[in-house]
Amino acid sequence: MSTQLSTPVNRQTVSALSQSKGEPAWLEEIRTKGAELAETLEWPTPEKVRIGRWNLTAVGAHKPQDAIASAEELPEAVRELAGQSPAGLVVQRNSASVLRQLSPELAAKGVIFTDLETAAREHGDLVRKYLFQAVPQDENKLTALQSAIWNGGVFLYVPKNVEVELPLQALLYSDDAEAAFAPRVLVVADNHSRVTYVDNVVSTYGEAAQPVTKPTIVEVIVKPGAHVRYATVHNMGDNLVDLTVRRAVVENDGRVEWVIGDLHDGHTLSETQSLLKGNGSSSDAKVISIGSKSQQMSLTTGAVHFGRNTESDMVTRAVMKDQATAIINGVTKIEKGATKSNGQQTEKVLMLSPKARGDANPILLIDEDDVKAGHAASVGQVNPEQVYYLMSRGISKKDAERLIIYGFLTPVVTEIPIDAVREQLQRLLERKLEG
Structure with missing residues (x-):
């Protein structure tokens, strides 16, 4: 462009x-x-x-x-x-x-x-x-x-x-x-x-x-x-x-x-x-994304703790295919004085093509001692052992990979609060995954 x-x-x-x-x-x-x-x-x-x-x-x-x-x-x-x-x-x-x-x-x-x-x-x-x-x-x-x-x-x-x-x-x-x-x-x-x-x-x-x-x-x-x-x-x-x-x-x-x-x-x-x-405020964020073709994405999820006893949880799951690129940032910031706060985050990227790129960047910025904070991040491909297990049960390789991908995304999909919207999201997932 x-x-x-x-x-x-x-x-x-x-x-x-x-x-x-x-x-x-x-x-x-x-x-x-x-x-x-x-x-x-x-x-x-x-x-x-x-x-x-x-x-x-x-x-x-x-x-x-x-x-x-x-x-x-x-x-x-x-x-x-x-x-x-x-x-x-x-x-x-x-x-x-x-x-x-x-x-x-x-x-x-x-x-x-x-x-x-x-x-x-x-x-x-x-x-x-x-x-x-x-x-x-x-x-x-x-x-x-x-x-x-x-x-x-x-x-x-x-x-x-x-x-x-x-x-x-x-x-x-x-x-x-x-x-x-x-x-x-x-x-x-x-x-x-x-x-x-x-x-x-x-x-x-x-x-x-x-x-x-x-x-x-x-x-x-x-x-x-x-x-x-x-x-x-x-x-x-x-x-x-x-x-x-x-x-x-x-x-x-x-x-x-x-x-x-x-x-x-x-x-x-x-x-x-x-x-x-x-004080006592909380946040929960769940993000799902699928990148395809030559798409470029910057996805940032963040929580800034100012009050005491505050809690945040962030989960981002992305699937990259073709030549798509995703930079996924999770930023937890605990300010001075936000004692007893707890900030957790997880970023996971599943790549379906050797040309796809996904970066998961967990960032913790802590200015207070009496707090809890944690992160997990992973970038990888479909687990071949999981595919082999499903195939041993009579499931084709293509269907096995599809089941694993859907399972990877399920923690976010199930959170959609309206049935019709959740069904729409599932249709979109299928469309983007099938290309």
Whole structure:
């Protein structure tokens, strides 16, 4: 891909975008500030992956979309991903909202589940309070650019002491390579609340689509005693560069769980991090990925312990085939004063081709003595002894290898909280493994 490092927007273009949507003045100001920052800041520099060689500026233009009355009106290619009678559903096409649904019971309890643009107009004080609390605008060119051009997005707010039993779902899909695809997700779980959020991120461009860059920022705010489970599956074409930053701020006794299926076909920069600010806070992250063809991926999972008695666990499992490359980083940071904390991580890479490359890099940064921390990492091929054992039971070599690969990935697949999404993930695994 070509190298394009200039900034594709400026103050005037994002101001016009904001005004065309009727956004509040404070949001227009944020967008224009992001455009100015993007002109001076540098792109992220992930280890051993030169994203400067990717096309990073093909961000497209905002294109309004017609609303639909129900998920039945969705194209057949994505209709099944909307789920069956969910408690809440947000659907966006090319980062423009086309459908918003929330059960009357949850709405009566004060739950807000809508697109972020609508939330900024109708719940401005709430959105303004939490936006950019986990991922600041000025962190790098990616965060600044995304803060300027995001469209659609998702906003989920769960009030104090409210437990949402059924998962809330979002479907974010793109079928126009010239349209912007830059969603921003903000999840806020107030004190002692509980919620599960699941999204599917999909593209259906067809053959020979032009390059697309998808910058995405996810912010999760977990207030004291709250519990958030965040699950996502990415399934997009090889013409798309996926740049996604996910970050959670977790307060006293709060908990965040990440379940991430990075099954994108194009180049990927994925960073998922939990900031354990409060005493007794905890984080659990499970990431699965399959690389194929000449795909390049940088997958980083991290936890930063600030509070006392905090716990984190991170598991990443990746399968590399063809000439795919993956740099997998696990970063556990325990700050001074985070006594009695415990951080564990595991990164495992299974390579199916001699030309594939997978690096697993466990990183422990410990500034406190009274803590526990551990890591495990492995990079290897399918175990021939396991294949031989299965073949001795009458199973063909191809099926034996497939069973071993599925078993390798099962610890993450089984964590998907919705049957339909888990089944979709399994289909994607089969597609990518079979080529």
